[in-house]
Amino acid sequence: MQLQWNSTIREQLLGQGLARLPHAVLLVGPAGVGKAAFSEQLAALLLCESISPELSACGQCQACRWLDAGNHPDFRRVAPDGDEEPEEGAVEKTKKRSAANIKIDQIRELEAFVFVGSHRDGNRVVLITEADAMNPAAANALLKILEEPPPSVYFILVSSKTKSLLPTLRSRCRVIPFGPPEAAAAAAWLAGAGLEKQAARYLNLAGGAPMRVAQWKEQGQLAPIDALVESLVSPPADPIALAARWDGLLKGDGMFRMENLVEGVQRWLFDLAQERLAGETRYHGGWPRPKGVEKLNPNALLAAWREINQFRRSARHPLNQLLFLENLATHFLRALRPVA
Numbered sequence: 357m358q359l360q361w362n363s364t365i366r367e368q369l370l371g372q373g374l375a376r377l378p379h380a381v382l383l384v385g386p387a388g389v390g391k392a393a394f395s396e397q398l399a400a401l402l403l404c405e406s407i408s409p410e411l412s413a414c415g416q417c418q419a420c421r422w423l424d425a426g427n428h429p430d431f432r433r434v435a436p437d438g439d440e441e442p443e444e445g446a447v448e449k450t451k452k453r454s455a456a457n458i459k460i461d462q463i464r465e466l467e468a469f470v471f472v473g474s475h476r477d478g479n480r481v482v483l484i485t486e487a488d489a490m491n492p493a494a495a496n497a498l499l500k501i502l503e504e505p506p507p508s509v510y511f512i513l514v515s516s517k518t519k520s521l522l523p524t525l526r527s528r529c530r531v532i533p534f535g536p537p538e539a540a541a542a543a544a545w546l547a548g549a550g551l552e553k554q555a556a557r558y559l560n561l562a563g564g565a566p567m568r569v570a571q572w573k574e575q576g577q578l579a580p581i582d583a584l585v586e587s588l589v590s591p592p593a594d595p596i597a598l599a600a601r602w603d604g605l606l607k608g609d610g611m612f613r614m615e616n617l618v619e620g621v622q623r624w625l626f627d628l629a630q631e632r633l634a635g636e637t638r639y640h641g642g643w644p645r646p647k648g649v650e651k652l653n654p655n656a657l658l659a660a661w662r663e664i665n666q667f668r669r670s671a672r673h674p675l676n677q678l679l680f681l682e683n684l685a686t687h688f689l690r691a692l693r694p695v696a
């Protein structure tokens with residue numbers, strides 16, 4: 357699937373043909389803007405045995421069929437241990453993992469692949485879907501491989517958290533930055549994905565990343581997101597009652613998790629503070645605004661926003677879910693007290 361908003365990046369990277377393509381590229385940018393879709397297309401192009409004049413994989417040759425079936429002998433995908441799929445694909449996916457790291461053994465397994473000849477007498481491709489998930493030992497092992505790779509081997513790294521990567525690793529790659537598309541292009545893509553209604557609302561919340569919104573739809577998160585915002589617009593005064601509402605959201609059938617809820621509360625506090633200080637919001641422009649925002653203390657809002665960082669650190673594995681939610685609700689409601 358070609359994403360029109362990334363056509364300029366494609367032209368910059370491939371405009372001089374595959375012969376000038378760097379042997380290691382790092383695709384960076386926020387989740388949901390098409391990095392992984394781009395990486396999959398680039399991998400397919402490098403392995404295709406019947407490339408079109410427009411520099412696209414044909415999708416019909418034996419190499420393309422093997423890649424599509426997941427058994428191409430000259431392709432390796434590296435993802436966090438325990439995760440069978442990339443972080444983002446045609447619709448960027450995030451799965452709950454038993455382990456969040458790419459370990460050194462996964463990188464060492466690439467050595468035989470990289471330094472042994474190709475099965476098809478063509479290119480070999482390594483796709484690392486969440487490069488920022490490499491632990492330090494794995495990153496250093498990859499760095500050694502990248503020092504002198506064979507000429508027919510290409511590395512494609514994808515990352516949404518480039519600050520977690522070793523600077524020396526970044527320096528070995530050509531960094532390709534991705535950003536959100538223009539609002540009109542994003543809305544048009546979401547309309548094609550069946551999300552025309554209230555697309556702008558969710559795009560604001562996703563930082564303009566349309567594929568993240570599509571992921572929310574696929575994972576059944578849109579209804580819980582709406583319900584969470586509704587609970588924040590008109591919250592009950594009792595933190596126990598508010599926590600009970602949130603607990604119900606987490607027990608739904610979709611993939612709305614505790615970390616999603618905590619992030620949603622934190623973003624709401626940020627928007628309240630920004631609206632109080634600058635008269636605008638960043639994430640919730642499409643939702644009704646609560647009454648009495650002008651009476652809130654922006655310092656208290658920002659203090660609660662910072663405090664909730666502590667909740668985010670333990671959101672995946674709270675010892676007691678309801679108690680965790682009651683504590684979170686207490687911090688949230690305390691920040692909503694009007695200025696004396």
